[in-house]
Amino acid sequence: MPQDIDEALLTRVRETYARARSEQAIKALKRNGFEAAYAATPEEAVQKVLELIPEGASVGVGGTMTVRQLGLLSALTGKGHKVVHHWLPDLSPADGRRLRLEENASDAYLASANAVTLDGKLVNVDGTGNRVGGMLYGPKKVIIIAGYNKVVADFDQAIDRIRDIAAPMNAIRYASKTPCAATGVCNDCSSPERICNVTTVIDRCPKSADFTVLLVGAELGF
DSSP states (O other): OOOOOOHHHHHHHHHHHHHHHHHHHHHHHHHTTOEEEEESSHHHHHHHHHHHSOTTOOEEEOSOHHHHHTTHHHHHHHTTOOEEEOOOTTOOHHHHHHHHHHHHTSSEEEEOOSEEETTSOEEEEESSSHHHHHHHSSOSEEEEEEEGGGEESSHHHHHHHIIIIIHHHHHHHHTOOSHHHHHSSOOOOOOTTOOOOEEEEEOSOOTTOEEEEEEESSOOOO
């Protein structure tokens, strides 16, 4: 006789896997000087982020689906924070540059990572570089939020994840005229609309940085 899938079992397996894998990465992140924590649910993640940001602080938000998927822009605005971000319709190039610079000069900066390795590194690929720029220097507080789906073994797997998943999906989201947007496969292209131009690896917490990595037991972002 066919049997239905035990949804409770599937949920328990996913939760256990997400926590175990994330906690291994968190231990390594702490060894590398980062503050790091785990949130079992998106709701818990939002609460942790709100607790980390001082009252009245301005908040810059880089290019991140994860932060928006969590509803953090609305949550922060609701708590009276000035939220600066450049994902606005019909933005002129001059205004886009101004907002990106203002994001990176905010009191706190929120972004996600393309990959977090089990040996405690943050790996990112940017088109413009403003997102990784905000992580590296400027804001008094940096908070990186990533779903467990972005935890990978090492740098090589991080690059594979970016090439195979993050870049093609973001290119599709942007409606970029790049080969990967059409095929779902990275071609290491030379397209003028290429979004993979700047690669950074944050091996250890930058000096004098208030830098927290929050891993979440949910699939978030690309």
